[in-house]
């Protein structure tokens with residue numbers, strides 16, 4: 451049986467250069483009919499897109515219906531894709547090499563993200579990572595990251611068992627632990643290595659710049 455490894459996207463694989471914030475504002479106006487008053491104050495770290503838009507609607511006193519959320523996510527994905535085509539995501543050090551090496555060594559790589567499906571694959575495609583991942587679960591499937599991780603587990607290829615989750619926030623560590631997975635945290639996002647260790651990660655790395663060392667340390671835990 452092969453090992454399966456789940457990766458978070460934002461803060462772990464790449465940084466989309468803040469384009470999501472502007473896109474959230476435009477999509478909210480389009481789908482909910484009012485401008486959101488505090489785009490700069492939105493917090494995306496470890497969040498799911500579903501949760502963020504529901505909180506935005508609640509703050510404006512507007513019911514967040516399924517139809518509005520669908521409209522919002524379609525517009526969001528469209529705008530993010532267009533923006534990323536102009537301004538490619540920033541890949542963290544060693545990421546292309548790490549995912550290529552893990553794939554060559556037979557591990558099945560999957561995605562666990564709070565991004566909605568279309569946005570997740572848009573970011574991966576514009577970062578050149580879309581062929582490295584073969585399964586995943588997304589922010590339009592559930593508002594809770596732990597539940598999204600459970601969905602991803604169930605979608606691993608038939609010859610693989612997921613046993614590790616790699617992310618950049620305490621919520622990723624929590625999602626890993628709640629699903630019985632080894633929790634690996636990387637401090638390339640917005641949370642310090644100390645905070646990630648305190649959250650209970652089994653391994654915390656500053657980044658994945660050293661491919662040989664990173665693969666050795668990950669495989670030692672599998």
Ligand SMILES: [Mg+2]
Pocket residue numbers: 458459460461462496617618619639
């Ligand atoms: Mg993240």
